[in-house]
Amino acid sequence: MGAFIIRRLFWAIFLFIVATIITYVIFFVIPSDPATIACGTHCTPPIIAHIRLSLHLNLPFYQQYWLFLWNMLRHGSLGYSFVNGASVRWIIGQAAPITGSLVAGGAVCWLALSIPVGVISALRPRSILDRAGMVFVLIGISAPVVWIGLILAYIFGFKLGWTPIATYCNFFPSHQIGVCSGPANWAYHLVLPWATFMLLFAALYVRLIRANVMETMSEDFVRTARAKGASSARVLFQHVLRNSMLPVVTILGMDIGLALGGAVFTETVFNLNGLGQTLISAASQENLPVVVGVVVFATVAVIIFNFLVDVAYAWLDPRIRLST
Amino acid sequence: MRRKHVLSLLMLSMGVGLLVAAMTVGVASARTGQHNAKTATRGGTLQVDQSGGAFDTLDPQLSYVTNDWTVLSNTQLLLVNFPDKAGKAGTQLFPEAATAFPTFSNNGKTVVFHLRKGMKFDNGKPVTAANFQRAFERVLSPSMYAQYGCFDYIDQFVVGGTKFANCAGTTGVTTSKHISGISAKGLTLTIHLTKANATFVNIMAMQWFGAIPSNMAYTKSDSGILVYPSAGPYYIATNQPSTLTVLKRNKYWHGARPANPDTIVIHTFPNSDGEAALLQTEAGQIDMDMTGVPSADVAKVSSTYGGPNKGQFHVGGTSCIIWSALNNGKAPTDNAAVRKAINYAISRQPIIQLAGPYSGSSADQILVPGMPGYSKFHVYPSYPNFSKAKSVGGSALTAAANTPVNIYYRTSSHLQTNIALYEKKQLNTIGLKNVNLEAADLTSYYGPLETRATAEGSNGYNLARAGWCADYFDPFDYINVNFDGRTLSDTGNVDYFYFNNSSFNSQMDHAAALGGSARSAAYAALDKELMVKYAPAVPIEVANDRFLTAKRVKNWIYSYYFGEPDFNAMVIG
Amino acid sequence: MSASLEHSGEILSPVATPPDPEAVQARGYWELVWSRFRRDKIALVSGAFIIFLFLAAYAGAPIMAYVLGHGPNDIFLTAINQTTNAPVGPWTHVSLAPYPGVHGHYGNTLFVLGADGQLGRDLFLRLLYGAQTSLEVGVFATIGSVGLGVFMGLLAGYFRGWVDTLISRLIEISMVFPFLLFVIALRIVAGQALNNITLGFLPQGVFTLALIFSVFGWFYPARIMRGIVFSLREKEFVEAARMTGASDWRIMRSHLLPHLVAPIIVYSTILVASNILGEAGLSFLGLGIVEPTASWGNLLAIAPDYYQTQVWILIFPGLAILFTTMAFNLLGDGLRDAVDPRSRL
Numbered sequence A: 001m002g003a004f005i006i007r008r009l010f011w012a013i014f015l016f017i018v019a020t021i022i023t024y025v026i027f028f029v030i031p032s033d034p035a036t037i038a039c040g041t042h043c044t045p046p047i048i049a050h051i052r053l054s055l056h057l058n059l060p061f062y063q064q065y066w067l068f069l070w071n072m073l074r075h076g077s078l079g080y081s082f083v084n085g086a087s088v089r090w091i092i093g094q095a096a097p098i099t100g101s102l103v104a105g106g107a108v109c110w111l112a113l114s115i116p117v118g119v120i121s122a123l124r125p126r127s128i129l130d131r132a133g134m135v136f137v138l139i140g141i142s143a144p145v146v147w148i149g150l151i152l153a154y155i156f157g158f159k160l161g162w163t164p165i166a167t168y169c170n171f172f173p174s175h176q177i178g179v180c181s182g183p184a185n186w187a188y189h190l191v192l193p194w195a196t197f198m199l200l201f202a203a204l205y206v207r208l209i210r211a212n213v214m215e216t217m218s219e220d221f222v223r224t225a226r227a228k229g230a231s232s233a234r235v236l237f238q239h240v241l242r243n244s245m246l247p248v249v250t251i252l253g254m255d256i257g258l259a260l261g262g263a264v265f266t267e268t269v270f271n272l273n274g275l276g277q278t279l280i281s282a283a284s285q286e287n288l289p290v291v292v293g294v295v296v297f298a299t300v301a302v303i304i305f306n307f308l309v310d311v312a313y314a315w316l317d318p319r320i321r322l323s324t
Numbered sequence B: 001m002r003r004k005h006v007l008s009l010l011m012l013s014m015g016v017g018l019l020v021a022a023m024t025v026g027v028a029s030a031r032t033g034q035h036n037a038k039t040a041t042r043g044g045t046l047q048v049d050q051s052g053g054a055f056d057t058l059d060p061q062l063s064y065v066t067n068d069w070t071v072l073s074n075t076q077l078l079l080v081n082f083p084d085k086a087g088k089a090g091t092q093l094f095p096e097a098a099t100a101f102p103t104f105s106n107n108g109k110t111v112v113f114h115l116r117k118g119m120k121f122d123n124g125k126p127v128t129a130a131n132f133q134r135a136f137e138r139v140l141s142p143s144m145y146a147q148y149g150c151f152d153y154i155d156q157f158v159v160g161g162t163k164f165a166n167c168a169g170t171t172g173v174t175t176s177k178h179i180s181g182i183s184a185k186g187l188t189l190t191i192h193l194t195k196a197n198a199t200f201v202n203i204m205a206m207q208w209f210g211a212i213p214s215n216m217a218y219t220k221s222d223s224g225i226l227v228y229p230s231a232g233p234y235y236i237a238t239n240q241p242s243t244l245t246v247l248k249r250n251k252y253w254h255g256a257r258p259a260n261p262d263t264i265v266i267h268t269f270p271n272s273d274g275e276a277a278l279l280q281t282e283a284g285q286i287d288m289d290m291t292g293v294p295s296a297d298v299a300k301v302s303s304t305y306g307g308p309n310k311g312q313f314h315v316g317g318t319s320c321i322i323w324s325a326l327n328n329g330k331a332p333t334d335n336a337a338v339r340k341a342i343n344y345a346i347s348r349q350p351i352i353q354l355a356g357p358y359s360g361s362s363a364d365q366i367l368v369p370g371m372p373g374y375s376k377f378h379v380y381p382s383y384p385n386f387s388k389a390k391s392v393g394g395s396a397l398t399a400a401a402n403t404p405v406n407i408y409y410r411t412s413s414h415l416q417t418n419i420a421l422y423e424k425k426q427l428n429t430i431g432l433k434n435v436n437l438e439a440a441d442l443t444s445y446y447g448p449l450e451t452r453a454t455a456e457g458s459n460g461y462n463l464a465r466a467g468w469c470a471d472y473f474d475p476f477d478y479i480n481v482n483f484d485g486r487t488l489s490d491t492g493n494v495d496y497f498y499f500n501n502s503s504f505n506s507q508m509d510h511a512a513a514l515g516g517s518a519r520s521a522a523y524a525a526l527d528k529e530l531m532v533k534y535a536p537a538v539p540i541e542v543a544n545d546r547f548l549t550a551k552r553v554k555n556w557i558y559s560y561y562f563g564e565p566d567f568n569a570m571v572i573g
Numbered sequence C: 001m002s003a004s005l006e007h008s009g010e011i012l013s014p015v016a017t018p019p020d021p022e023a024v025q026a027r028g029y030w031e032l033v034w035s036r037f038r039r040d041k042i043a044l045v046s047g048a049f050i051i052f053l054f055l056a057a058y059a060g061a062p063i064m065a066y067v068l069g070h071g072p073n074d075i076f077l078t079a080i081n082q083t084t085n086a087p088v089g090p091w092t093h094v095s096l097a098p099y100p101g102v103h104g105h106y107g108n109t110l111f112v113l114g115a116d117g118q119l120g121r122d123l124f125l126r127l128l129y130g131a132q133t134s135l136e137v138g139v140f141a142t143i144g145s146v147g148l149g150v151f152m153g154l155l156a157g158y159f160r161g162w163v164d165t166l167i168s169r170l171i172e173i174s175m176v177f178p179f180l181l182f183v184i185a186l187r188i189v190a191g192q193a194l195n196n197i198t199l200g201f202l203p204q205g206v207f208t209l210a211l212i213f214s215v216f217g218w219f220y221p222a223r224i225m226r227g228i229v230f231s232l233r234e235k236e237f238v239e240a241a242r243m244t245g246a247s248d249w250r251i252m253r254s255h256l257l258p259h260l261v262a263p264i265i266v267y268s269t270i271l272v273a274s275n276i277l278g279e280a281g282l283s284f285l286g287l288g289i290v291e292p293t294a295s296w297g298n299l300l301a302i303a304p305d306y307y308q309t310q311v312w313i314l315i316f317p318g319l320a321i322l323f324t325t326m327a328f329n330l331l332g333d334g335l336r337d338a339v340d341p342r343s344r345l
Helices: A002-029 A034-039 A045-054 A061-075 A088-123 A128-142 A145-159 A183-217 A220-227 A232-269 A275-284 A288-316 A319-323 B066-075 B087-091 B129-140 B161-165 B275-282 B295-304 B336-346 B349-354 B386-399 B414-429 B452-456 B479-483 B502-513 B516-534 C008-012 C027-038 C041-068 C123-159 C161-176 C179-195 C206-215 C219-232 C236-243 C248-284 C296-306 C312-339
Strands: B045-051 B103-105 B110-114 B182-185 B188-192 B234-240 B244-249 B263-269 B313-326 B360-362 B405-409 B435-439 B463-468 B537-548 C092-095 C108-111
Touching (some): A002 A288, A002 C161, A034 A288, A088 A275, A128 A183, A128 C248, A128 C312, A145 A232, A145 C296, A183 A232, A220 A232, A232 A288, A232 C179, A275 C179, A288 C161, A288 C179, B066 B234, B129 B182, B129 B188, B295 B537, B295 C296, B313 B336, B336 B414, B349 B414, B414 B435, B414 B463, B479 B502, C027 C041, C027 C312, C041 C123, C123 C248, C123 C312, C179 C206, C206 C248, C219 C248, C248 C312
Parallel strands (some): B405 B463
Antiparallel strands (some): B103 B110, B182 B188, B234 B244, B313 B463
């Protein structure tokens, strides 16, 4: 187990380095002149020259990258916004909790919905419930998220008045007057975004879980357990669920990257200034440090999450430790 | 002030010595709600959204856009200011930080302001004349890079200003420590003018000239200094660009203007189409969207809330002329015949229809109704006339058939996208085949317009929707400020026309030197000549603002001057 | 919304079991597939719908434009109701007068589904022409990513060893990037230049989207193909081919690739659906197809302005996307069942 964790850890670090190099090259080296971009609207050659120095653009690429990496690791710094000089770390610190809340809460919701529906569909294939589940799945996969978000906002937020229509509240209670906060408010304001966001993934996971459960049910060890006279509930929970959930865990790990990006549509509909919105604003201003910061941050989040999933998986399923 | 995001029709003039004329075009009165000061009560948090845009900056000497000034009007302590009163009373200047209107001596060339005692910044520091002196310096200093004061000729008005600002020189250098013509001693601010200036007191009501800390630094950053002490009714407590701005009441504030809400919270969503904010306003979850009602929703909102100015739906006039700025520095709009052809092809009424009901009234001149020198004329039609456009454009237009024509627009605004698409089609129809749509920043629309290199570069704009609102009530502020090409510099330009014509320059100099009715007549002639002979812009309309407020908001007082409501006067019921 | 792009759930097992090589005696296998497919009514209907859609997009659109007498990008200021300022509703005869209120006899033109917004363009024609754009993005992006993916998968699965290690690691690295965030950033920073590439026949923006979706979509098909080739390589017929002295390329081209046809078709069908959703998503953010070109995403982007008042503007493009993606998904499911009845997904 220890050796496995160390191996995955090294791999995660390698991934991190490669991903940051690629991101840095695409956004900092390929654009014609970051110094001119950084200089903004009120610009003269002496300022550009000064900025070029302060951004270390005069150094060879590998040294630039090394400084970027060093600042990130040593000082936790991702640089400063070209537009207003705010630190990128601070900007991400403002946006990440919003996207994080959306994705984490959404993931809990879609698992809570798709596991029971998927299992029941698998146990009773071709029943009315199974068919209804499949219709739900198809709509979830095929309908544009914004479409669903708008309709939910109009019906539940406006017409019925059950939920807030838009905006975000901080999870941690703050003393700042006029800015809403606290866990209850936080969750209440996220009800609609979660519902919108989870729909797509819930649909995919129902499909996935249904297939996994059906496959596991036909495996030899399940038949053996049945033959030995285990109750069907025991077979389901002890044998089937445990085994059919393993691939779900892996896929959850891989989906987190997709989810971080997919959140942008939900953010747009519900006025959530999360990572996606920050990225769109920054990219349209060619605010390169913020663009790179957001992409690197999200990449690191994916790497860490995948690492944790690997470890959890290996812990759940001993075979994995030997094969990878 | 230049440029408006949203827009208007009813217009009032203002000023001490100037006329106060109310022009109504379509909307009977912009006065709404209970604006009875006695019912006004303090307390609560005003929740405002800003959809589909962001503050350019809230640095008082770098900001020059309507939405920015709306915020600053809550935080700035000015020497003279407009009271937050409805209707005509709101257009009469009153001495705010000054004890009285200034005394003029030395043939009107020496102005002395005496400041009130006991005024304080939100950090408890007393307000002195040095705080106002610093504002002048930050308006003019080349160390600020954006020397907006140069466009308004502030340097030429004040003794020593030209030397201090060195408007034609390089930016970024420090010239001298202080402006020689301005001296601050305790509570006495003395300003030496180069010549008597009837509008000088009005100019002092611009948000640029509010009290700021006397050591407030020069800054290069586009967003300027984010948070700084204020001496007005409120101060900026939080300023996270393009997300959140929080204003809190200045606890030392004892001025005449109200400071009703305890806190004013402004959430900014640069990429939003405003639909969520509209629903939230209707549901009472926020108080208003300062971007206004999305144009496609105006008709429905108006009918739901009983029409304009009957309750929660407010239509207010502005002094703002909305135009498609034509870039005179970039082919093919550097050619007058092409610019005139574009005026015929685009025209006004279709764009006004795109903007929805109550958006404004058609205009094809630079000056706005009520302005001295305003005299209505019709040079260009309200509806497109393609054959006329082609004949006016002549060979220059034919020659430009394949020259790229770039239309600059804000993609997050469906209205601006629609207008850009419409303009593209009109230009195609008159034979300009290579028309491109250039998407703007979400958070800084004006940056690329201000910089000569980007404006005149290959991706520069030929057409850009913008507008101009009064800084102070004088035709000078519309004509000279926008069309004097000698004030153009490499960066920080407030005029987006890049128009420079030496004979017109000298005519403007001549008009600016006149006074009284001769001045009005001269500007009326300039206004017409500009459109007939040069057509540097496509004027569209004198614009209206269209706002929806939540049910709980009372005491809606609309400032014609800014074309924005007074947040500080609003009462939360 | 485009989070469903190449969703990993699809990948692990849709076609995990390759067609039995023995059965690939050309006709026999495909006849079997066809006979199984024929029995799947839902898949047949979906297939018919997709054929209809292509016909509607490429033949129907110009025909309808000709019949109605106006084009999809024509602006009709008269298609705005002058009292409500709202776009006219379905089945309205719109005056051909240049502007509202102009007197004279200009005649009318029919807006079958009403106008698309304040510009008063014909929603029906824009839906039809938008189908072209959306299908082009869907198909070209799929060809790009599947083509690249199959090539890489073949290499990795066939050569194994360091080639496989390299490609597998490349796949793992690519999967670490938050796909959509990266696409958004790239689209804005580099999109302007790419938009001008039209290859002479594509609308502005289609190439950009197809390229970006391909570059960020190849590794999913590559993983699947690698797995399949891995197991195929052990089969006797590959061994036999090698014995006869066939070169590696020849084996890959003539012996392995035919076995991949079925999974490629199945996977591509499903991928087209997610690419169409991807276009809708990016266009909604204003980062997709460049206006005035009609695409379903562009139509959907206008819709929020009217979702309270003129709901059809939201409903029609929404349903078009819903039905189309559903049809591709169902067709994909049907094809998978036909190709490999043992697969349960």
